[in-house]
Amino acid sequence: MASSIRVRAIANGETTDVQTLIQHPMDSGFVSDDKGEFIPAHFIQELIFEYDGRKVFVADWGTAVAKDPYVKFSFKGGNKGGELKVSWIDNKGATDTATVKIQ
Amino acid sequence: MSVRSQSRLALAALSALALSAVQPSSAADQPDPAADARAFRNYFTNKFPNVKLEDFVNGPYALNEDMRRQWEEKEQFPPYEFSLETGKELFAKPFKSGKTYADCFPHQGIGIRQNYPYFDEKEGKVITLELALNRCREANGETPISYTGEDMAALTAYMAFTSRGKPFDIKIPDDRRALQAYQNGKRYFYARRGQLNFSCATCHVQNPGQRMRAEVLAPALGILNALPIYRSEWGGMGTVSRRFTTCNSQIRGVPLEPQAEEYRDLEYYLSYVSNGLPVSGPGARP
């Protein structure tokens, strides 16, 4: 199956516009299941974007970020064809990563 | 009797005769779907004169500016993206028989969603897209999948996506049974049910754009065009079957089995009166 990470990185003059949608339950720990038991918190804690070996955006997330989280930002210096690396780690220690070419 | 009252009586009798001549005979019960569709459309365009016809398929977003902006933001990278991808994969995956879904449908199943449901004259019943998909599975040695589950939602999401923008083109063949199915669906739509004693029309014809508790009600015109939908409320994707059954539960009625005759006929009626409006699915809703 494909990565949980979907990225669109588009060069726009001097800046690169980035949008990301990640498949992740982002369970807050406040919701109970059918049996009335709380579904444990399960959420991405850190999301890192790297270009040319350096970090261009870092997200520290809590449980109040929506399910299948989305984030949008822009940074200077990305070039068409350049590679943007996205990786995350959640509170269970699971990770995922994806690399995409800037369009 | 005086001359005056006699002539009044005569005049009254003449008028009555004249009126009865203009009255339609018992053929007034003959269904006229085309007239229904026109009247249905006109009702909504008159009620919301500032809404473009094609925009009705966007439900509450066509009627509420604040909600529309939230929807447009989310559509930049829509929440149904994952379901759509899953649907594409599922659609291409071969059955035990070696065939795929594409072999069961015209045009390999691509760009045909706007023709569903249709009336099958051989069987004498309405066939919906969801029903057709499960029949395809069974014909190829696979067990049917849940009509209200994620896989069916993913498959119909993919098929809807390949038809995006195409106008609904539901046909009613010249067959008494097709007309009956249509009428059956229409009757279901307008009949009250459940503890809340609501009909589909109560919310979606009489009160579109109004709030019912937390929700802004969608207009019935074009209401199926966006299906299947990712609902924030469900935290996931849902089919027509899921929407019909949950709707029945919400008005505290007893839901029918998914793809029950009334539901298929209802889908037939609702789709027909939205003919001409574009497929906008898969969609997103609150």
Added chain:
Amino acid sequence: MTTPRSGSAFKQKDDKEAIKWLYGKTAEPSKVKLDAPEIAENGAVVPISVTTTLADVTSISFVVPENPNPLAAYYKLPPGTMPSVANRLKMAKTSNVIVIVEAGGKLYSATKEVKVTVGGCGG
């Protein structure tokens, strides 16, 4: 310090006029623009974004006071990253949404109330 004009300031019916009378100038409009809906269509997914004209922005965070844990998200912006972020948050109920922008070592903020009818935390 005498404020001979304060008497007239109190008489002003317009808030901006009152401030101008009192200070002789107007307050700078907030350089932090927070975009959030009036009424969230669903508390589970509320699109919220911020943009600012401030220079040297190093971080942006979102705080929702009425959530069980008010801090929702914190974004670190290295040099060269634009001071603009859009995200989707959960809100348990009607609450202010506060955005904090760290720029040049100082903190700036903007606040907007978002009404929530269906809570995003399973309520």
